[in-house]
Amino acid sequence: MINFKSIVYTLCIFFMVSCVTEKKETNEEMIKTNDYAEDSHSYAKPNEAVAKHLLLDIEVNFDQKIITGSATYTIEHENASSIVFDVKNLKINRVVVDGKEVTFKLGEENPILGQSLTVPVKKDSKEVAITYETTAQTEALQFLNPQQTADKTHPFLLTQGQAILTRTWIPIQDSPQLRLTYTAHVKVPKELLAIMSAENPKEKNDSGIYSFEMKQPISPYLIALAVGDLVYKEISPRTGVYAEKSMIEKVHYEFADMEKMVKAAEGLYGEYAWEQFDVVVLPPSFPFGGMENPRLTFATPTVIAGDRSLTSLVAHELAHSWSGNLVTNATWNDFWLNEGFTVYFEMRIMEALYGKEYANMLASISRQDLAEEIENFHDQAEATRLKLDLKGKNPDDGMNSIAYDKGYLFLRALEEHVGREKMDAFLKQYFTEHAFSTMTTERFVNYMNEELLLKNNIAFNYDKWIYKAGIPGNAVKIQSDKFEKVDKVLADWRYKTIEASEVCAQDWNIQQKIHFIRNIPEDLYDGLFEKLDAACNYTHATNSYIAMVWFEQAINHDYHGNNVDEQIENFLMNVGRRWYVSTIYKALKRNNRLEEAKKIYAKARPNYHSVTVNTIDEMLGVSY
Numbered sequence: 001m002i003n004f005k006s007i008v009y010t011l012c013i014f015f016m017v018s019c020v021t022e023k024k025e026t027n028e029e030m031i032k033t034n035d036y037a038e039d040s041h042s043y044a045k046p047n048e049a050v051a052k053h054l055l056l057d058i059e060v061n062f063d064q065k066i067i068t069g070s071a072t073y074t075i076e077h078e079n080a081s082s083i084v085f086d087v088k089n090l091k092i093n094r095v096v097v098d099g100k101e102v103t104f105k106l107g108e109e110n111p112i113l114g115q116s117l118t119v120p121v122k123k124d125s126k127e128v129a130i131t132y133e134t135t136a137q138t139e140a141l142q143f144l145n146p147q148q149t150a151d152k153t154h155p156f157l158l159t160q161g162q163a164i165l166t167r168t169w170i171p172i173q174d175s176p177q178l179r180l181t182y183t184a185h186v187k188v189p190k191e192l193l194a195i196m197s198a199e200n201p202k203e204k205n206d207s208g209i210y211s212f213e214m215k216q217p218i219s220p221y222l223i224a225l226a227v228g229d230l231v232y233k234e235i236s237p238r239t240g241v242y243a244e245k246s247m248i249e250k251v252h253y254e255f256a257d258m259e260k261m262v263k264a265a266e267g268l269y270g271e272y273a274w275e276q277f278d279v280v281v282l283p284p285s286f287p288f289g290g291m292e293n294p295r296l297t298f299a300t301p302t303v304i305a306g307d308r309s310l311t312s313l314v315a316h317e318l319a320h321s322w323s324g325n326l327v328t329n330a331t332w333n334d335f336w337l338n339e340g341f342t343v344y345f346e347m348r349i350m351e352a353l354y355g356k357e358y359a360n361m362l363a364s365i366s367r368q369d370l371a372e373e374i375e376n377f378h379d380q381a382e383a384t385r386l387k388l389d390l391k392g393k394n395p396d397d398g399m400n401s402i403a404y405d406k407g408y409l410f411l412r413a414l415e416e417h418v419g420r421e422k423m424d425a426f427l428k429q430y431f432t433e434h435a436f437s438t439m440t441t442e443r444f445v446n447y448m449n450e451e452l453l454l455k456n457n458i459a460f461n462y463d464k465w466i467y468k469a470g471i472p473g474n475a476v477k478i479q480s481d482k483f484e485k486v487d488k489v490l491a492d493w494r495y496k497t498i499e500a501s502e503v504c505a506q507d508w509n510i511q512q513k514i515h516f517i518r519n520i521p522e523d524l525y526d527g528l529f530e531k532l533d534a535a536c537n538y539t540h541a542t543n544s545y546i547a548m549v550w551f552e553q554a555i556n557h558d559y560h561g562n563n564v565d566e567q568i569e570n571f572l573m574n575v576g577r578r579w580y581v582s583t584i585y586k587a588l589k590r591n592n593r594l595e596e597a598k599k600i601y602a603k604a605r606p607n608y609h610s611v612t613v614n615t616i617d618e619m620l621g622v623s624y
């Protein structure tokens with residue numbers, strides 16, 4: 001970003017005349033430049049006063065399952081009388097401005113947003129220190145008992161900030177456009193290691209106190225902490241993995257290509273800006289596949305398949321180091337700018353490493369996900385636009401396949417229209433020019449218009465993609481030769497030209513197996529589904545992705561053989577990844593097994609993170 005103050009100064013020295021007028025105009029311009037997008041999911045008033053640096057000083061208390069400590073902010077403002085933070089389910093004990101305790105005000109509580117925390121400031125106020133503690137309702141945190149971890153000997157803590165949960169464990173101006181740097185001191189029990197989305201320790205120390213520094217300004221949702229009995233293993237000088245001891249070798253094997261991925265990504269869109277790229281593999285209750293916390297991606301253990309078959313997840317999280325972390329959606333209505341670009345980028349990394357056909361298979365899966373999501377939204381067409389209006393709603397509602405897969409399909413259509421060379425040059429320029437800043441959909445559209453379309457004299461109907469529902473007619477057809485072969489086997493098996501054993505004997509990779517299982521039609525000859533499982537034993541698949549899609553099909557086909565119901569229950573009890581468990585609960589509900597779903601859920605719910613709980617509570621219509 002251009003620093004306006006230094007430009008004014010240089011202009012004044014250079015021209016020496018009419019500096020006062022010059023300065024006045026530039027000041028007005030400066031205010032315009034600082035104009036933040038309206039964010040209906042934050043109470044902060046950044047145009048009045050904004051926090052630029054956070055000093056976090058906290059202690060993690062595993063006995064009480066709380067975090068206590070203080071958040072001290074360096075603030076910037078011009079004559080503001082107050083600064084407003086976001087808080088949710090936090091106990092605020094004391095607020096001090098420049099060393100003097102002040103009377104703060106907590107606003108009315110909103111079930112989605114939480115409360116505003118208004119702190120009075122004076123003209124020259126520079127520092128606000130908030131002493132606080134988290135509560136049992138704090139949604140970002142998940143405290144796990146030893147039984148819920150891989151090693152089963154020590155407790156674990158993980159945080160999940162996206163979309164608006166950071167305010168539940170740190171009082172903060174919680175809008176993605178309000179980037180800040182941070183320093184943290186975290187005290188944990190001596191037998192545990194703390195790591196954050198920052199420069200990290202590689203081993204435990206004797207004091208149990210760890211210090212962190214994130215020098216680059218990041219969005220609040222990217223502040224993250226994990227605490228557990230973790231060890232580190234390097235892959236290359238700038239990449240490596242953290243995991244519990246019993247997992248570390250498997251994790252290290254699974255993600256062995258990380259350095260190659262970083263190099264491939266840099267080859268596409270420029271230098272990796274965050275120095276270090278590590279992944280921590282968390283216990284199975286982690287609600288997402290991965291979370292792109294800068295320098296330290298958080299990942300689910302469900303991708304540790306033993307054969308490196310699900311590592312596109314790492315490519316995805318790595319891609320976020322550009323789309324999302326470097327250039328960030330300004331508000332949650334612009335979420336597709338984070339995810340659509342990232343899926344596009346992920347496919348390009350996978351193509352660079354494993355070839356076009358592999359990327360096409362991933363793209364075909366994404367295309368099918370999108371078709372199903374659009375079907376899910378058949379009565380809410382507006383939810384299938386890329387640019388959303390989530391005012392009054394939980395931003396989590398927008399975190400679905402539309403942002404990811406329609407976003408991808410748009411960029412793929414754009415690429416095929418303008419040509420790869422122009423597309424890559426444009427994207428590289430986009431990331432370079434907007435590094436460490438935030439982007440609204442409108443600003444992106446203007447930029448794309450000027451720097452890609454007008455510049456090259458190309459017409460492209462992006463309007464329909466971004467602002468209209470459904471999939472426009474200029475979408476490209478995704479084609480995979482390997483999937484076409486799978487379709488042929490599927491048809492032969494379905495019409496009994498081949499036996500189930502011949503299906504299992506195919507030399508297929510995970511994506512082909514997924515494609516086969518997902519596309520098993522509803523109407524089959526009697527006994528065919530049973531015979532398939534008898535031959536291939538998908539019910540006991542060790543690959544969690546295969547298990548998930550198979551369980552969905554088993555439910556759809558009213559299949560109960562091979563102890564599948566017990567396997568489904570086990571899976572739901574042990575895995576907390578939202579996409580996986582919600583797919584299975586949804587299938588149970590759809591197939592008139594709601595009571596059974598509720599019974600399993602009542603037992604499994606304590607194992608899930610609040611992000612998963614909120615989704616499943618609503619899906620099954622339960623509240624606790």
Ligand SMILES: [Zn+2]
Pocket residue numbers: 316320338339342
């Ligand atoms: Zn993502």
